[in-house]
Amino acid sequence: MSVSFSYYGELCTEVYDLTKEVGQSFDGDLEYYRSRLEGCKGRILEAMVGSGRVIVPLLQAGFDMDGVDYSPEMLASCRQRCEERGLKVNLYESHLQDLILPQQYEAIIIPGGSFLLIERREDSLHALRRLYEHLQPGGRLILDLFLPDNRFEIGPLGGTSTFHLPDGDIITMESKLVEADLFNQYKITYLKYEKWRKGALVQTELQRFALRWYGVEEFKLVLESIGFSDVTISADFVHGKPPADGNQKFVYEAIKRT
Numbered sequence: 001m002s003v004s005f006s007y008y009g010e011l012c013t014e015v016y017d018l019t020k021e022v023g024q025s026f027d028g029d030l031e032y033y034r035s036r037l038e039g040c041k042g043r044i045l046e047a048m049v050g051s052g053r054v055i056v057p058l059l060q061a062g063f064d065m066d067g068v069d070y071s072p073e074m075l076a077s078c079r080q081r082c083e084e085r086g087l088k089v090n091l092y093e094s095h096l097q098d099l100i101l102p103q104q105y106e107a108i109i110i111p112g113g114s115f116l117l118i119e120r121r122e123d124s125l126h127a128l129r130r131l132y133e134h135l136q137p138g139g140r141l142i143l144d145l146f147l148p149d150n151r152f153e154i155g156p157l158g159g160t161s162t163f164h165l166p167d168g169d170i171i172t173m174e175s176k177l178v179e180a181d182l183f184n185q186y187k188i189t190y191l192k193y194e195k196w197r198k199g200a201l202v203q204t205e206l207q208r209f210a211l212r213w214y215g216v217e218e219f220k221l222v223l224e225s226i227g228f229s230d231v232t233i234s235a236d237f238v239h240g241k242p243p244a245d246g247n248q249k250f251v252y253e254a255i256k257r258t
C-alpha cells in the first residue's frame with residue numbers, strides 16, 4: 001500500500017503555530033539575530049521562514065524583511081500573522097535549491113536549525129550556492145545548526161504528543177524513528193498527525209521528517225567551498241563564544257566575497 005506524505009501541511013502548521021509563537025525565543029536565538037542584524041540598511045531575507053516566529057518581530061523592529069519557504073500552508077500562516085499586525089512583507093514559495101528572487105540581500109538568515117531539514121546533501125549544497133548568489137557582495141549569511149543527541153545510536157524510538165487547540169480540538173502527533181545512519185549523518189522520522197473533535201477523528205496527516213547534520217568544522221569547510229569567507233562559529237547564541245561540546249547550538253556567520 002502506498003502512503004502519501006505531506007510537507008509541513010495543515011496539521012503540522014497548526015502545531016507549529018501553537019508551539020512556535022510569534023516572537024518566541026529559543027535559547028536566546030531571536031535576540032541574537034536581532035543584535036547581529038543591527039546596522040543593516042538593506043533588505044534581509046529569512047529563508048525557511050515557517051509560520052513567522054522570527055520574521056514578525058524583526059519586521060516590528062523596523063527591519064526590511066522578505067521571507068521564503070516551500071510550504072504553502074506555512075506561508076499562509078505567516079502571511080496571516082503579518083496582516084493581523086499591519087505588517088507588509090514579500091513572501092515567496094520555493095525550495096532553496098531552486099531559489100530565484102528578483103533581488104539580492106544585505107543579509108540572509110536561517111534560524112531554528114532549519115537548514116538541517118534539507119535531506120539530500122547535494123540539495124543542501126545547491127541551496128547554499130543559491131543563497132550565495134542572492135547576497136550582495138559583502139553580504140552576510142547567518143544560520144544556526146545543532147547535532148543530534150546520542151539516543152539515536154540505540155535504535156528506533158517514538159512517542160506521542162498531544163496539543164490542545166484554542167477552539168477545543170485536539171491534535172495528537174505520533175513519531176517513529178525509522179532510519180538513523182550515523183555514518184552518513186542523517187535520520188528519518190515518520191510523524192502521524194491526527195485531529196480530534198469531540199472524540200471523533202476528523203483529519204489525518206502523515207509527514208516524513210528528515211534531518212541531516214554536519215560536523216562543526218565540516219560545515220565551516222562547506223561554506224568556504226561555496227565561496228564564503230570570514231566564517232565564524234559562535235556557541236549558544238553568544239557571539240564569539242567558541243564551541244565546546246556537542247550539546248550546544250552553533251551559529252555560523254559568513255561573508256560573500258566582494
